[in-house]
Amino acid sequence: MGYRAKFEVWRGDSSGEGALQPFDVDVEEGEVVLDIVHRLQATQAGDLAVRWNCKAGKCGSCSAEVNGRPRLMCMTRMSTFEENETITITPLRTFPVIRDLVTDVDFNYVKAREVPSFAPPEGVAPGEYRMSQVDVDRPQEFRKCIECYLCQNTCHVVRDHEDNKPEFAGPRYLMRIAELDMHPLDVRNRKEDAQEEHGLGYCNITKCCTEVCPEHIKITDNALIPMKERVVDRKYDPLVWLGKKIFKREELEQREATGQRSLDDAGPENGSPLPADSIGPVGS
């Protein structure tokens, strides 16, 4: 059964100035919030800007905040709201607005480029990679990421503190570092970098990234906390440090994998990190 719902949609431009504009719009059974936005475009607000693509929760384009909660609009069913409820749709709050519900997510692309890419052992070419499934399973979870940036948007480290953007990569890219650090063939030592270059220490594990992830990736428990523990191994654990000095086991493993490099050497560059492109300073 259809009904007429009340909506408030944020309309504004790249100056950030704008306001919530009220709409009354028809809702049909089985629809999601993105359907309603499309109906608004078709019937009442032809110039309403919205970014979308697959409408199946897999492209990560239609991220917005529905009633203040970061969501994919295409995965937010209208049946989860009361019929007399006014539904508010606003753009992601952490990123600058381009227009209406579309934000400029360049921050994430800059952060992506700052993460050194996969670094295989020297002398092993693509096509020669051999890995046990059991070793691949753990980082595989993080490959489910659709880069909707809901976690980046929700993380209070940058959402509430714009000044932290240069130092903090955000949960999505700290997870990428964890993925590579757990990768059975990646030989680059990423632990100190995670803490010193990508701001892992800013994370206070309050788990909002995990709460909003539409792919249900356990970002905090399976990526960020294990990464914090790995950093402790390298930076804050004198027993592990002593063990490494005495037995040199990890160093030997890495030397074996890389030819001659030691743990104190960050490992093969492999042409990365790519230079941050000309988007400009983060947050601008």
Add this chain to the structure above:
Amino acid sequence: MTTTAHDPGAPSAENPGRADIRARTLRRDRWWLAPLVNALGLATFVVYATIRSFWGSAYYVPEYHYLSPFYSPCFSASCVPGSSHFGTFLPEFPAWLPLALLSLPFLLGFRVTCYYYRKSYYRAFWASPPACAVAEPHGKYTGETRFPLILQNAHRYFFYMAFLISLINTYDMVVAFQSDAPDGSGRFGIGLGNVILLVNVIGLWLYTLSCHSCRHITGGRLKHFSKHPVRYRIWTGVSALNTRHMLFAWITIGTLILTDLYIMLVASGTISDLRIVN
């Protein structure tokens, strides 16, 4: 309720181009409920544990060998006879010093630096953030990059100590199955106190072994599980427990209070132990 003087969501020189939304949050659900419940729960435990740790009496039931976890291990000469299962190599304590001085700081540290409790109290007491997509009231944030919060990285050391203390708690629980017969000799016995102690010890082990540091130490730090099949199996088991770490954290708060309260009531003669066997 929805606005504050500090409004990180509003555009400014620091937030260029962000949507000009003045409200602290547009969430309409009861987002404040979880931090409120957490704050009340944690405060209850801290107040109870502090009072009981400094209480200094009614922590041991001699005839059934029940020892409160807040007084274990009891190494001081001030401990009541029978409560020191590992000797009294420490001198008498003044009344203001907790008798379990050697364990309580580590147990406190274990819980304070616990990855779950950190989430809980950062949200509940520090409002950093109070809930997801609700602006925090602080103007500056450095997370766990500086002193004192950088000390959270010491969690694994508290885990090592908590592991040892869990062994001691287990010993205390087993010893309590030995009760005093009327003629003064020891005999096997089970009372409600034993059941409570057993449940508490199981809870403590589940909480301790489900710890994120335990997960890392047992296998999480490995790059190649395939080279360490035994550690991989242990890691798999710990990981399964780890998904319920929050649950165990709250269960053990409940069982610790219940265990101590029951022993206090029996030890003070307020109630008598419900005996099942002997």
